Amino acid sequence: MNNFFALLKANGGQHARLMAGPVLILMVLGMMILPLPPFILDLLFTFNISLSVMILLVAMFTKKPLDFAAFPAVLLFATLLRLSLNVASTRVVLLHGHKGPDAAGQVIEAFGHFLVGGNFAVGIIVFVILVIINFVVITKGAGRIAEVGARFTLDAMPGKQMAIDADLNAGLVGEDEARRRRMEVSQEAEFYGSMDGASKFVRGDAVAGLLIMIINVIGGLFIGVGQHDLAFGEAARVYTLLTIGDGLVAQIPALVISTAAGVVVSRVATDEDVGQQMVSQLFANPNVLFITAGIMAAMGLIPNMPHVAFLLLAAALAGGGWLMYKRQQAEKLAEAEEPEKVQAAVEAAAAEATWDDVALVDPLGLEVGYRLISLVDHAQNGELLHRIRSLRKKFAQDVGFLPPVVHIRDNLELKPNDYRILLSGVEVGRGSATPGQWLAIDPGGVTMKLPGNITTDPAFGLPAVWIDVGLREQAQIAGYTVVDAGTVIATHLNHLMHRYGGELLGRQEVQSLLDHVGREVPKLIEDLVPKTVSLTLLQKLLRGLLAEEVPIRDMRTIVETLAEHAPRLAALNATGTGPDSNELLALTRVGLGRAITQQWFPGDVELRVIGLDPRLERVLTQALTTSGALEPGLADSVLNDAQRAVQVQEANGDATVLVVPPVLRASLSRFLRHHFPQIGVLSNAEIPDERTLRITAVIGGAA
Incomplete structure (x- = not known):
């Protein structure tokens, strides 16, 4: 009987492990499909946080990457679980968010109210910072390390296999040991290959979290205002706080798991776990603690500084350094027979990071794939370098100030023909160029089709095609604008420099x-x-x-x-x-009115412009002077009329310029240029007296 119960217990444990995967899948599907009450959401959010902490701790305590070989699959399931929780919480927030801050559960309420003080602006900033830390720093670094690790592991596989075969032939190891080592080499390659792909899940999860937040805020505004008759400000406050709470409760576990991924792929396999490695190597040199203690003490003696905090920390560092120094002296006496080994260890531990290791973000940067390196290589007399120098000089002459230097570097993560333009380290433009070919851009009205790779002009979005050099003259005769690869990149860069001139x-x-x-x-x-x-x-x-x-x-x-x-x-x-x-x-x-007018209407005495209907002008003046914002219905009507007016102006070959009273100019410019970047908004006071205005299109005329 005892044996029967023991067997039943063993089989039960095995069946429980077998059912873990299907149960998790059913949980994910259930959260995506079935509406969940707030209490269940609280339990699931708490389980998600505890799971992420467990994953991080397991990653910290592993001594070799293969000790946590299931991590890529765990990473996939944890990401899927988190996204399904986002779906479930979004449903609850949008359905019941109008009932109060606890409508989506106490966990979301806690993260939305207590952690950010109930201030949705602070919550948005904290959420965006978490996404940036997760996406730009941790996930990108872990993905890069996993990619390089996968490459190096695959390149080292033949050498490791040959070393195992050599030891087997020399009789140093038996067949069982050789088989085990071969399997370990194979598993290591598969692990790094899986981690290279699994890191993309975390990267996509960070993007999804940001998009979900934006969608939830916009959806909450529509539902709160349109369905539950909430005031716009109240709807924005309620749904934004709930969305921020939902985003924070999802992003914090995501950040923890991303950190676990970085720990797994960045650690060096030794007999110590990550915590032991950090403590043993970071605090190995007492001189570092002594110098740090001296600096802290000097800063603590400066007037108006928090003396207690600095001096207390200086004393703790000095005490720790003294204890470490005494311990090292005792170890030196015990290991007097190996002075060279001890000296090498001390010198290795004394190497510290300096400010030279800190790389500042470039104000303006250009990254290129490896096939575009010839365009920016000094040794190959890269034509794009000369174009960028001329571009900066022309920008300074046209705009009025010297822009920052464009820092150019290659990026192996990009596709071979791709490039991207960075503003303060953030991508603002991306495109593709093919060296040795020409880009034929259709300015409109071209009927002849050319053979080649169909694409769009990266600067202005016009239809284009990459053609061979032999078709250049034929394309020009047909009416295409034909430019080479360097000009494509330079034009795109010039367009973005003008667009983001204020930030430069x-x-x-x-x-x-x-x-x-x-x-x-x-x-x-x-x-x-x-x-x-x-x-x-x-x-x-x-x-x-x-x-x-x-x-x-x-x-x-x-x-x-x-x-x-x-x-x-x-x-x-x-x-x-x-x-x-x-x-x-x-x-x-x-x-500057004369110069602004001349910029839009060079040499034209008569200015053919867009105007406002008098009734709409009065409505807009009242709305913007009282509340400072437009009602959604009025905003949609203005946008639709503006789109028709812009189409009329472009069809007639006239400038897309709207002339309004001075009190409306700034607000309408911000509103319209967000949707129509090509439109210019001028005030009546900016038009010189000698110019004649003619209204050729009206916004609000059909109202």
Whole structure:
């Protein structure tokens, strides 16, 4: 009888392990399909957090990657579980979010209220920072390490197999040991190969979390306002807090599991786990602790510094360093017979990181695939380098300031013909170019088709095709605009530099611009900055002009306008914080009105523009001056009319310029240019008196 129960117990444990996978799949499907009550959601969220912590701890305590060989599969199932939880929580948030902050369970409420203080703006910032840390730092680094590890492991497989065969032939190992070592080599290669692919799950999970948050916020606004008659602000607060709580409770486990993935692939196999390696190597040199303690003590003696915190930490570091020094001295006496070995260990432990290892983010960067390296290689006289130098010079002449240097590097993660343009380390543009071929761009009206790889122009989105060199003249005769690969990249870069010109203008560029103008009008610059306006306010003003692609070449007019109006606006400002930047921007645009008009209508006396219907003008003025925002219905109507007006202007070959009263210009420009980047919004005050206006299209005329 006892044997029967023992057998039943053993089989039961085996069956439980066999059922773990199917049960998890059923849980995932159930969460995606069935509506779950908030209490069950709380349990599942808690289980997800505990699972991620368990995975991290297992990864920390493993001594070899193969000790956690199931990690790629665990990573897949954990990601799937987290995404299914997002689906289940999204359903509850959108269905019952209007009932209160605890409608989606206490866990989401805790993360949305207590962890971020009930401030959805803080929650959004914390959530985005977590996504950036997960996506840009941990996931990207772990994926790169896994990719390199997979390559090196596969390259080393033949050598390892030959070494095993040599030991077997020499009689150093038996057949069983050789078979075990061969299997271990094979499993190691499969593990790193699986990790290379599994890291993409975590990377995609980070992107999915950000998209889910955006969709939930927008969906919550529509449901709260449209179905539950909540005020727009109340709907934004309630659903945004619930969405942030949902996002945080999902992103924190994702961050933990991403860290576990990084730990697994980045560790070096030794007889110690990761924690033991870190402690034994980080605190191996007492001199480091002594120097750090001295620095902390010196900082603690500076006036107005938190003396207790710095001096207490300095004392702890000094004490730890002294204990470590005494222990090392005792070890040296015990190992006096091996002085060379001890000295080598001390020298290896003394190597510390320096500030030279810190790589700052480039303001403007260009990364290319390996087939495009010839275009940017000095040794091969890369033509793109010369184009970029000319491009920066032309940008400085047209826009009015010298942009940052474009840092170019190769990126093996890109496809061979791909490139991407980075702004402060963030991708703002991507495209593909084929060296040795020409890009034939269809400007419109071309009927002849050319053989080649069909694509789109990366700068403006026009239909295009990559053709061979022999078809160049034929394409030009047919009406195509034909450019080479270097010109494609340079044009795309130039387009993005103009589009993001405001973000390229940093404080250093503003100061350099003032120094340059000050050589011609030193007294005017001296009286303006910082006496009348601060450098920060001037930078904000210039960025506002560049955001709408208004050149700042005429700095004399800009400076004189600020010198004339800034003191008056500062005196009118009751808060005493200085002149209002929006009013200064509007006055500066009026001062630059002739140049702005000339930019849109070069040489034309008559200006054929888009106008506003008088009734719509009154409605917009009232809406924007009272609430500062447009109702959804009114916004959709304005967008539809604006789209029709833009189509009419483009069909007639006229500039897509909308002329409005000064009080509406800034708000309508921000609203319309988000949807129609090609449209320009000017105020009546910016149009010179000698120019004649003709309204050729009307927004709101059909209302």
